[in-house]
Amino acid sequence: HGRKRGQEVTYTFTKTCSPALPWSPREVTCEENYMEVRMLTVALFIQSLSLAYRSASVWTVRFQKAGQQATTMNLQEARTQGYVFNVAHGRIVFRTPYGQPDSDSIMVNDVPVEVIQATLFSRQSWVVLMVDLVIACSMYQGSYEDGGYMTWETPETPFPGLNAKQISVGLSGELMEQPVAESRGYIIEKRNNTVRIVIPYSAEGRHRTSVMIGDLFEFFIFHLYMEQISVDKDKVETRLRHHRALTTGLLRHPVITDNRTVVEDRIFTIYLGDIPEDVNLVGLELNGQLFTAPFTNTSTCEVGEEVHPDTTHGFTLKVSFDDPCVIQQFSTEDAVVQYQLDVNYTLTIVPDDEPFYHVASFVAVWTDLTPPAFDAFCSETGIVFRLDRRSLDHKWEVVIGSDPLTSDLANQYGYIMSNDGNDLLLEAPLFTQGYEYKNITLEGFNGTFEIYVRDRETSNIQSSTVKTCPFTAEELIVCSTDGMMTVVADLSLAVPSGGVPASTNLLDKNCGPREADDTRALFSFPVNTCGSVVKLSHGHVTYENRILFDPELLPVTTNTSTDIDRVTVQCAYPIADLHRLFSMFRFEADTTVVGQISHSAKLKAAIEPTTALHTPLPATPQTTGLIAVRAARHPPVRYVKVLSSLHNTAKKSQYFNRQIKGFD
Template structure:
């Protein structure tokens, strides 16, 4: 015996030494309860296939499903957080029992890490916190267990028979036999070794006799007690000692009710008020997760316990504290709740002998719809969609969104214009807030004639996954917003050669017309006037070179001047001007001629080109010698005067009228000449402004000049011999192409006509008055 004990202890120590014990904090919990030991392990640590092994002096025993039911172990998996729970009866097979007062458990936990199995040694010693009752019955999830003191039995016959029973442990188990009863019918006796082979366990401790049977054994039976399905196992253990028969009745009746989920949100479970006719119920306590609650505490959590027709109905709110919930995808998003119900009934019989009945039951609701919801929290003034996705369970995560058919993984990139934020809610849910600007290219925009506004639409498809399985669930919503329509706006840029206008297209652009003055901006108009226009699906770019038609000029100096170009935005249906984009830019002055619509000729001429030997520009003059320059430097002079003043000559053709004047430089004022030897003659620069005759019909009806368009100017340089200098080419870059388009007339200030010789063929024209330029063309042609 001593050698055998030594070998057993050595084997146990070697098994424990081979196991590891470095388990992360919080991954494992071990607890002692009234009648069992409990261990919980997080699956995030063990992997999806944890295994338990019972260890004693004889070896290591894997706890399989069948072995667990036979030996007093229960292994259950609970969701979110996903963990596995092991419960072991104090009378389980491999537990070291010291006088029914100290129970030592030794287990191996086998976990899988990166495909490799690791073994962890676990041990715990527990002592019952309550004294043992004469009879105790445990209805576990997978087995029934009965333990009795040696001198107490569950009634099977008369009171005298029960009094005649002797302690079961006074005889060796080899003399004992067991006989099962099924609904009052006794089966043939069998010895305990045969019963053990059939899955039954009989155990004798120092003070108790233990009987355990898995559910569904051939010798148990199902019946209805007061409308509740019950499984009953009834075993009579007996032994013949000479002329005396010792008998012990071991009976367990366990409710097999699966529970019912009602429409009011409660999980309802029923048990018989008493499993034996001679038992009287004195107290019922309920709780979850192995913790019994006082009646007031249970009622505070919403538990309801009612008795009808000798049946106790226990109702638990579906979302009761201590329950477990799990999301599940079956087409739509669903959820179910699990309850690790713990219940204790205390009975007394006619002799006032106490019995305790304990239930462990895992109840689960059916799949319940678990819709998430979206709320449009968009504030139109912020020009941003704000969409709230709420009531998302804490085991569901948002991993991607689809915006109008475009897929975006989360989190968004730092350069994205979209944002999404997560907020954890106190009811074990969380929410997401998505923001997308109205003007983002992903947003669908179209004009709503019914609302006379721009409609912005965002179709959102959320991709959520249930953890830890990563099962996808899709939630779709669509939001719209209406905004008032404003005319398009241009971005403008100044350059040395002109002004550029850029317009980014919007869906509402077709509601507006773009014009230069009264003329619609088209590719044909741009080509005719010398504009450079590119127009695609994204934007319109118009580059307006300096001195092309449409500019207005002011503040001319020798250093520079200001040019203004304006684009008008008109209502497509009424042609009324809704807005405009006008840009004024400074330009450098080298040499120029500007023939303004109000009949003013402005010239900056480089006189050194006309007088190679030099001259003094400040002493130059026009045909009218009293018309001098407004500003001059060493080489240039600035003249600005009405075209019909300063001695200008008028030349009329069939389609145009030309005003011509000249800049004279007297030779005696040339630099480098001696006063005693002045040169004879002058050098001159000829300037011309030509206007379309069709736009000058008011010239002959009122005493003022008015043209719908700017004129075309030219500068010609002549030497003193009267011949045009070959080195004095006209500055064509300073000319504006002649437009034949009829323009809206612009009001200008009234100026008196100068005195000049009127050709005879114009005398009749003066009498015609306001009949217009068509008559002028007719008379001039004749």
């Protein structure tokens, strides 16, 4: 039966089945909506009954009900009341629906049984033919027990004079002998002449259905197939077959959520489980943001399905703490961050796709509020710092020296910075603001750069990243905060033919190089020694010295009339940053400052100063107001103090003249 182009169409289908086993002399079937008995008969009886069906007045059937008078009718009348009498394959068949007026409901060992007793007889001449047709079927509806079992009961011998011989059970037409059934979790036991069958709810062949009635419920249907073989005293076999649809009531089936989050992983891991096979997940709402199936996994949010042997399935939801849909609440007082994820699952029951919802809320507290950590590595031209940004990094700021790192600061100091919101990349080229230089030799030196991370609210430094890398340079000048000038100078044009850089000295002939090779020399000295000249002008204190060659060290034949290079070195300190200006004992400044190496014979590119704060040198120095002091001649005062608050040049000059009185 079906539909074709909107019209109902009926198709003929014929199916013939043969029993797997030979018929027993008596076959009793208790179907879901009728009872039947098939009995082997003699040929004469079969012939007579066939004739009776052609002339129904020959045979009579009598129904006997306990405590009542028997009811007698011919076969035609019985047929109109729903009874069936037939002859097939050498057997007489009697079939009746349940609940007929002639049937009887009794209790056998507390088991409800429906019984119908029919006697079929005929008198022909001097021969009387009679057969008793008795059917008894258990009407037990089954009961669902805690632990997931369906129980069904039937009398061990529903017919008098029979002894039970064998029991087989199964579901949905599949029959198993008792040992096999028990190996699959069935329980078959006899108690007080009653057979009790216990079926596990997960037995193969059972059917389950989900239903939504305010909440998720389920019920199970077990199409029980049971066969009892009994024998009488003459060893005549009776086979009783039961076909029963056992149905549980509505059973609540709660969907569970298991919070499997490990806070240290910074990922919400939520398991939605024990979902029946006929229920599907079709949607997710995460803090109000809707996602629908099929789900597309991302780096911060993914959904995975798990299928279980018991035909249930589950879904695992993973959401990073850093995902935009996660709510973050920072507690300054407790120094913790609370992450909240509200999940609304949308599920549907197939095949009707009836939706229902499961809501759950999850909270994770992050107590390890560590400041961001940089990775640092060396390059040929400087030091590179890299930071993988996290959602909480806005709580801190990156600082170089005392200034927050911004795009303007990077442009001002010549840093190369890129920031795409996920990664921060900062390259500090060599000789830019913030470097510290140590272990300076002719072969090379170490450059160190340090960046800090501080709390935005308190401005307290929380951590720092320091990186030291080896570098090389042809020329170099370092003006340190403690007043040391370190110079690596190319003297290839400053030394006459026949001379060597090791024979050079500063204005004070006693100050020679610490190291020298064929073309270069390294000097390191306090700025106020070795004959340095101190000049004050335009807000700066400049220490100047010169690298000279002693002609007396040349061979007699050497011609020194050739114009040789004069190498001048300078360190200029801003007066505003200078705390103390000593000509003898001590020197102290806020920052490293600008240094310069000048070649007179052949101009070379000045080396960039290694400074923490880039302070450009003043324009061409003016001689007006300058004070020149030969540092080798010590003044009578202990130090010269430069006040940055003295903005008037005339006042500055008067102040310095008073302080350095007695200088040559």
